[in-house]
Amino acid sequence: MVKEIERAGFPVVQMANLIPVAKTVGANRIVPTISIPYPLGDPSTSKEEQWDLRYHRVGVALDSLTTEIDEQTVFEVEV
Template structure:
């Protein structure tokens, strides 16, 4: 689906934790997440930690969306 949306002229960022799957299906802009059940957080963390993590990951995704790329790119995130 990502490829079809991009073919229509809309850039897409896929946020996922299974990077090999995202590259196999042809996602161009990939932002790594944390885990399958909690892609943007960990319920064991404090609310402040979760907010910082989410803020950072969404910021990386927005930067990825604005980045002109020529090939599949996995964007770096803080751990």
């Protein structure tokens, strides 16, 4: 599905914690997430820390949409 959307001219970013699977399905822009049950959060942290974590990861994903790439790229997420 990702390839078809991009073929239509729309950049797509896949946020995933299983990077090899994202690569296998053909995602070109990949942003790592935290875990399978909580991709954009960590219930052991405060709500403020979770907000910061989510805000940062979504920001990386949005930035990746405007980045020119020539091959599959996994965008770094600083902790």
